[in-house]
Amino acid sequence: MKPLAGRRPSAFVALICALIASFFVVIPAADSPARAAAGDNLIVNPSLEQGTNDPSCFSRSGWGTEAAWAFQPGRAGGRSVSLSIQGYQAGDRKLLQAENAQCAPKVTAGLTYDMQVWYKSSAPVSLTMFRHTAQGWSYWGNVEQVPAATGWTLAQAPTPVIPEGTDQVIFGLSLSANGSLTTDDYSFRQVIDPPPVTDELIVNGSLAGGANIPACHQVAGWGQRQASSLVSTDVPANSPAGARSFQFTISGHVSGDAKLLQSEGAGCAPTVAAGQQYDLSVDYRTTATGLTGFSVFTHTINGWQYWTDLKALPAVANWTTATARTPLIPAGVDRISFGLSIGGNGTLNTTNYSMKKPRAEVVPPAGGAELEGSWDVLTTQLPIRAIHSTLLTDGRLLLIAGSGNDGAKFAAGQFRAVIWTPEGNAFKKIPVPYDMFCAGHVTLPDGKVLLAGGTEAFPAEDQGPNTFKGSDRSYYFDPADDTFHQLADMTGAHWYPSLTKLGNGDIWLAGGLNENAEGTVLTEMFSSKTKSWLPQNQVPQTYSFWGTYPHMFLLDDGKMFYTGAHTFGNGLPGTGASLYDWETAKIWDIPGLRQKDMRDQAGSVFVGPAQDQKLMIVGGGNTDGNTPAINLVDIIDLNQPVPAYVPGPDLPGAGKAYVNLVNLPDRTVLAANGAKQNRAENVQSAAIYKPGTNSWQSVAADPVGRNYHSSSILLPNGKVAVLGSNPADNFFDLRISVYSPPYLFKGTRPTVTSAPAQGTYGQNIALGVTGTVTSASLIAPMSATHQTDTNARLVDLPLTGSGNARTARIPVNPNLLPPGPYMLSVLDTNGVPSIAKWVWIS
DSSP states (O other): OOOGGGOOOOHHHHHHHHHHHTTOEEEETTSOOOOSBOSOOOOSSTTOOSOSSSOTTEEEEEEESOOEEEEEEOBTBSEEEEEEEOSOOSEEEEEEEOSSTTTSOBOOTTOOEEEEEEEEESSOEEEEEEEEETTEEEEEEEEEEEOOEEEEEEEEEEOOOOOTTOOEEEEEEEEOSSEEEEEEEEEEEEBOOOOOOOOOOOTTTTOOSBSSSBTTEEEEEESSSEEEEEEEOOOOTTOOTTOOEEEEEEESOSSOEEEEEEOSSTTTSOBOOTTOOOEEEEEEEEOOSSOEEEEEEEEETTEEEEEEEEEEEOOEEEEEEEEEEOOOOOTTOOEEEEEEEEOSSEEEEEEEEEEEOOOOOOOOOSSOHHHHOEEEEOSSOOSSOOOEEEEOTTSOEEEEEETTTOHHHHHHTOOEEEEEETTTTEEEEEEOSSOOTTOEEEEOTTSOEEEEOOEEEOOOTTSOTTOOEEBOOEEEEETTTTEEEEOOOOSSOBBSOEEEEOTTSOEEEEOSBOTTSSBOOOOEEEETTTTEEOOGGGSOOOOOOOOBSOOEEEOTTSOEEEOSOBBSSOOOSTTSOEEEETTTTEEEEOOOOSSGGGOBTOEEEEOSOGGGOEEEEEEEBOTTSOOOOEEEEEEEETTSSSOOEEEOOOOSSSOOBSOEEEEOTTSOEEEEOOEEETTEEEOOOEEEEETTTTEEEEEOOOSSOOOTTOEEEEOTTSOEEEEOOOOTTOOOOOOEEEEEOGGGGSSOOOEEEEOOSEEOTTOEEEEEEESOEEEEEEEOOOEEBTTBOTTOOEEEEOEEEETTEEEEEOOSOTTTSOSEEEEEEEEETTSOBOOOEEEEEO
């Protein structure tokens, strides 16, 4: 066996280590929920029972200080292997699968595998991984996340996605200190996720696969010119992992061109249908002096031939996406191939080839506003970039920009907020004490608004676009004096945190980036009674990174549910959704979420009354990749004994991220706005979800296209205000749209003529009403940013009585109805809600 131990982590490997470390899970024997893995165990001799001096298909490995090795009784009978180190000076010792084709587990690029090993150890130990490529075996990652354990304990982690070129993996636990380590029952299984739903027709569009010529592609061209080519790692910032570009260099050009096309091999050049059109795109950059053409070739029974050039492209120094739609495919054509042609001296780099069928446009139902509602775009525009929006109990909205995603304003210390009064469209400037851009916020039980975290520093020029440094500051806004009031700082810094109100009125906070622009694992708790943050040692800690703006909802039993929606990049390891007991810091994976790595800036919301304990996740994308957003909808019933997501009806029309979801007072959900790509290609469609029929009804779309940094807020009159949009060029749309749902066009509205200003849990309250009232509800005032409002909910109030005098009963469970202000409205037999009245629940 080669001396693996002498290989030390490079900077790249250190990154992989950090990645794996965030995935690692340690599960005591008494509490071991299964990860979503299936298939055969790929470990040969997993229980170490075969072999004489050493278990068959395993090898002693390590470097530095030697260890004493011995067989010990196994976890469930049989035997295990122990190693002991005394006089430790350097290195580590570990038991690994043997480095040969028969013993080391075989893996497939693009898949993920679940690793498990049971262990006992007197000192902390590390999970160590190695991988095999055509160049041989190399160190892959070391994870220092496993504590000492006196009893048998399961260490479990998923691998990263297997890179192209890796065909085998081995792993084990490493001891690098004085002490003993015993291991048994190794497992390595493929993680079975639902197959990705994709309409992509290009194979290897990112050019990640293949050697000097990318797989499923070929070089073509003609004419009198000197041409050379190479594969490059120069790719756009949002390219998929492993992406490469292909570069042509032309000199001495007299005639002709050079281009990279999908190859003629079976399964490579995409199949097409006559009479259909297709959307094509390629990322490119070029210095060519001549024309760069968007060239397409067709295949018939007579072979391949040139078809057309869809457009001529200009020289561009920075990566740019070229897009085009084909003409109707002629009869007899069964496949096409396309690429960009360099037709002059210079260089051309291309990557991220894509071809898809155009999605059919969503057509709202024929009819008037009573079927599709109505949109108004106000003549008055926002005076600031409204990125954070909160409805106050007097009907006004607190709108916060902070620096507004504007580095120049941050550098100048120009932080802004306003109060908007919808009636009259008046704005009042509010002084802002620090950069609240990308803070978290929530309405407190007393109606004040808690602001926590935000931006301490923008990324440096040599850093990535999302490497903002978080702030540890916190303030509350008081609508009584329209002023931000300073609170003590949090224990740690948070940029993009989520705040969820608990049944006792306290505020749970987690997620985001810390003061070093790294994911923080710190959980914080705010006492609403004392207006202070609890010390860290009084807050149960999971030491898990929940992501940025994680969608975390309070359930009726006091636990919390992470829907899988978040901001930026992939979902969390495992199934992507979690049940979380914040009081014990325990986390359980919840199965069923489809496309978990495509839920970046999806929407999440309770559907129907909160008593039903059903949540829905809608759409989403992946801003770290170049994959179009999805229109998948998954729904979970958390009242079930073993809850799991199940597929819901797809959101009508094209897939989209940046989906704004709003609970409407008729107990439906409005889904509006969004975009197909990262801050680009707006999808102007809207639909209303009806829980009773588990179906969507397409309605009129917002006339303003909106994506990143947009938000929707339900107003007390039953209308919805929609604000903001911040596309990739960092323009900000200051127009305000107001949606009047169909229920506002169905006749006379019922009214609440009298209601108490306050109510307590379990209390019966008297309501004066008009109209044929059938139900009543309380709706939490929204406080939204980045498609996130984890405190939004509609709670049913059971009604008794008849006529104009009704009695409504407030639920006894504060986890269903956390203390604070709510909008009370009634619904009539036509599904028309009243204008809301404010009721304080305490």
